[in-house]
Amino acid sequence: MKRTYREPKLVLFTDQVESACGYAGASVGPFYCPGDEKVYLDLAYFEDMQRELDAPGDFALAYVIAHEVGHHIQNQLGIMDEVSSLQQRASETQSNALSVRLELQADFLAGVWAHYARKTQGFIDTADIEEGLNAASAVGDDRIMKKQQGYVVPDAFTHGTSAQRVRWFRKGLDTGDIEQGDTFNATQL
Numbered sequence: 001m002k003r004t005y006r007e008p009k010l011v012l013f014t015d016q017v018e019s020a021c022g023y024a025g026a027s028v029g030p031f032y033c034p035g036d037e038k039v040y041l042d043l044a045y046f047e048d049m050q051r052e053l054d055a056p057g058d059f060a061l062a063y064v065i066a067h068e069v070g071h072h073i074q075n076q077l078g079i080m081d082e083v084s085s086l087q088q089r090a091s092e093t094q095s096n097a098l099s100v101r102l103e104l105q106a107d108f109l110a111g112v113w114a115h116y117a118r119k120t121q122g123f124i125d126t127a128d129i130e131e132g133l134n135a136a137s138a139v140g141d142d143r144i145m146k147k148q149q150g151y152v153v154p155d156a157f158t159h160g161t162s163a164q165r166v167r168w169f170r171k172g173l174d175t176g177d178i179e180q181g182d183t184f185n186a187t188q189l
Contacts, residue, residue, distance in 0.1 A: 008072040009038045010065075017042075030064055032071035034080050039068040053147075055138035057131030059124065063110055063169070064135065070109030074102065093155045100141075101183040103159040104168040107136060108181040111172020119176070129173065136169045137162040164189050 011017065015026045020035030029045040032038070041064075049064070050056045074080045083102050087095040114132060118124035137143065140162025145152045159165065168189075171180060183189065 003076065005073075006037065006076065008032070008069060009036075011038050011040045012043055013040060014043045030068050032068045032075070034071075034075040037072060037075065039065065039072060041065065041068070049135070049138065053138040053144075055131075055135040057128070057134075059128035059131035060135035060138075062128075063114075063132040064139075066110035066113045067106045069113070070106035071102075073109055074105065079105070096156060096158050098184075099158040100160045100164075100189065101186075104164055104189060105181055105183040107160075107165050107168040108172040108183065109178075111169040111174075112176055112178060112181070114169075114173045115176035118173075132169065132173075133166055136165040140165050160189065 011019075017024050017040055019031075019033040019038060019040055021031075021033035024031060024040065026042065026044055028042070030039070030041045033040065046061055046064070049060065071080065080102070083098050087098050090098065110132075114124060114129070118129075139159065141157040141159050142152045142154075142161045145156070160168075168181075168183065
C-alpha cells in the first residue's frame with residue numbers, strides 16, 4: 001500500500017510546554033505527541049544529556065531527534081494506535097514491555113535514517129556514529145535507573161536497556177532495511 005509521508009512539526013522548548021498530549025515539564029525530555037504530530041525537543045534536556053549523561057556531540061542530539069521522528073513514522077503506520085490499544089488491556093508489566101518494543105523500534109528507525117544519511121549525504125562519519133551509539137547507551141533504562149536510584153527494576157523499563165537500544169539503533173544503521181525492524185515479533189530484543 002502506498003502512503004504519503006507527512007513531515008512532523010518540531011517544537012523547541014525549555015522547562016515546560018503544552019501539547020495535544022497535555023502539559024509536559026522538564027522531567028519529560030524530548031517526546032512525540034501523536035495528537036498533533038509534533039516532535040517536542042527540550043533544549044535543557046540536550047544540555048543535561050551532554051553534561052550529566054555523558055553523551056556529548058552533535059550526532060548524539062541527531063540520534064534523539066531521529067528517534068522522536070521514528071515515533072512519528074510509527075504513528076503514521078498505525079503502530080502507536082495498535083500498541084496503545086494493547087496496553088489498555090494489559091497489566092503494568094505487559095504495558096511496559098510493549099512500550100520497550102515501541103521505543104526500540106524507534107531506535108531502529110533512527111538507525112535507518114542514519115544509514116541513508118551517511119550513504120546519500122556523506123556528512124556522517126565514524127565519530128558521528130560513535131556519538132549516536134554512545135547516546136543510545138546513555139539513555140537506556142538500566143543506566144538511568146542505576147544513576148538515579150542506585151538499583152535497576154527491569155519490570156519498570158519503558159525504553160529498553162542500554163545494550164538493547166544500541167543493538168536496535170545499530171541494526172537500522174547497518175541494514176537500512178525497514179523490514180528488519182519488527183521489534184514486536186523479535187525473539188531477542
